[in-house]
Amino acid sequence: MSNPTTTRTQDLRFFLTAPHSCSYLENKEAITLFMDPEQPINQDVYSALSLMGFRRSGQHLYRPHCNNCKECLSVRIPVEDFTPNKTQRRLFKRNQYLTVNNLQASFVEEHYLLYERYIAARHQDGDMYPPSREQYASFLTHNNEFSRLIEFRNGAELVAVAAMDELSHGLSAIYTFYSPAPEHAPLSLGTHAVLWQIEQAKSLGLPYVYLGYWIERNRKMAYKTLFRPIEYLEGRSWQRLIDCS
Incomplete structure (x- = not known):
């Protein structure tokens, strides 16, 4: 059959x-x-x-x-084999005071205002600038059964949102946006969001976290290979990335 x-x-x-x-x-x-x-x-x-x-x-x-x-390689983290490095362990422990809300994807004005600040501060050279509510809604807020928006808050203050999809065999990290304020830089909120999704996948018994595409020559994607081990798709099979120097 x-x-x-x-x-x-x-x-x-x-x-x-x-x-x-x-x-x-x-x-x-x-x-x-x-x-x-x-x-x-x-x-x-x-x-x-x-x-x-x-x-x-x-x-x-x-x-x-x-x-x-x-050059675009699809990459994923096998969560049971993942070993955080010293910096990642320290970061995740330090950020445990942040509260997390796991929400069904939908348009929330507070989310959009944070997204607008993030894009204006960090991605003026990208195709998502200038941001708009329509562009944001079409990108991240479709209310699919598997789509989530993960809030990270410092008290009442929203400091980051991670868009995430729940697959049958893993979590797909779609996009993370966060506060560009200098006082939040030490939180490394983008890295923290990935670490949280790895822990969430473990708790759900899901074997992978998908990080999208990695291009060795694109410096903005370098963070992805800091999560080890990491696998990439070659043809129809997934391989461990051994050397990314």
Whole structure:
């Protein structure tokens, strides 16, 4: 008998975009493969496609499909084997006073205002600048059954939000935004959010945390390989990344 999830993914329709400017590497063109947006996303199909390197952005499941370029590597953390380094252990322990709220994804004005500050402070050179409520809502607040927004608060103050999807075999870290205020820099909130998701995956008995794509030449992605061990997708199989120097 065939696997029902496999059958469903085989029946899906996919499309390719026209070549467009790469968001990660200068002077490069990118092509994206994406699932038919008319097809509803459910957890089973999403989980199966994540094993093939797909990510979610809003209502789109996609992966790079570029000609003559294989620099985007889908990466994930095998949580049972993960060993935090000394800095990560110290950070996670120091931040235990932060309170965490695990919410179903939806638009919250307080979240958006933090996102707006974050993008304006840290990503003015990116394609999400200038931020808008419409762009934010379409990116992070679709109320899918598997989509969560994780709040991190210092008392009543919202300092970070991590958008996260619950897959059948792991958690997918979609995006994290946090306070750009100088007094919050020592909290390393982006790193803390990943460490929290690793612990959450362990508590749920899920084997992986997916971190999206890693490009060795893109310095903004360097943080991903600080979580060890980490695996990358090569062809149809996941391999341990041994040397990322």
